Amino acid sequence: MKITFTNTAYVHTRERLVLNKGRWNKRLALQVRVGIIEHPDGVVLIDAGYSPEAISAPGRSPMLRAYSWAFSPELLPDGDPIEALSQMGYTADDVKAIILTHFHVDHISALARFPNARLIACQQTFENVRTRSIWANIHRGIFPEFLPNDMTVRLENVFDKPQVNGPLGLGLVYDIFEDNRILAIRLPGHAEGHFGLCFPQLERPMLYAADVQWVTAALTRGPIGYPGRLVAEDPHAQRESTAKVAGFARAGGDVLLCHTPEMTAYDRKPNT
DSSP states (O other): OEEEEEEEEEEEEEHHHHSTTOOTTOEEEEEEEEEEEEETTEEEEEOOOOOHHHHTOTTOOHHHHHHHHHHOOEEOGGGSHHHHHHHTTOOGGGEEEEEOSOOOHHHHTTGGGOTTSEEEEOHHHHHHHHHSOHHHHHHTTOOGGGSOTTHHHHEEEGGGSOEEEETTTTEEEEETTSSSSSEEEEOTTSSTTOEEEEETTSSSOEEEOTTSOSSGGGGTSOOOOTTGGGGOSOHHHHHHHHHHHHHHHHTTOEEEOSSOSSOOTTBOOTTO
16 A cells, blocks of 8 residues: 655645744645555545635635635646646546545535545534524634535545554544545544544554644644634644543654655655
């Protein structure tokens, strides 16, 4: 099994907004990763990334336009999941499943391109999105317009998967394909239903901790102050999740975050 991450966009920000005691005068270009897993059962994506559907497509809601203006992501056409798949010899039809770590725009906006893929996510979060007001969803950074109309029948609850013991102190996790290759771990705090993915069969176990923090240094530097912490669903839970991820790293595991600016061994280089 091979895991590759493609960067769909850069989001430019100040270090102080994503790192405790960070510098206001240091600018960061945060990546927005999508994972491409070449699994024995077929191609599996981790999230769907930023896409033109969120940034420039006609018919976007006024609130989505405001959101796009506020974050101003710099889309990377070569990092688009469809383009990355093509360069790897695959098409959208080869994607058998998409694992959604949470429902924020930068993780779901390209879902419409994969109409046949199973969707693996937190069922309770999806039910909450369906039943609450549009304003309550927007307050949480969720725009239901990106969720497929047939999601009810395509969705598999990640937390209904069999539970097993994860490596390096992770405790109970969820074996998504019942083969001990991709394990989901609850990492609450950043967003409703947020979880990470552990890959225990790699030469060195790797934990993709999604948005538990935005930069690696934040795993050990303490909680983010204002205004950065305002986007957290539950700041206390986020601190506990961060500590769990940091513990995994101390125990010898690799940790990868969705938005950290640095390139890693798992990142796909453009045009390769």
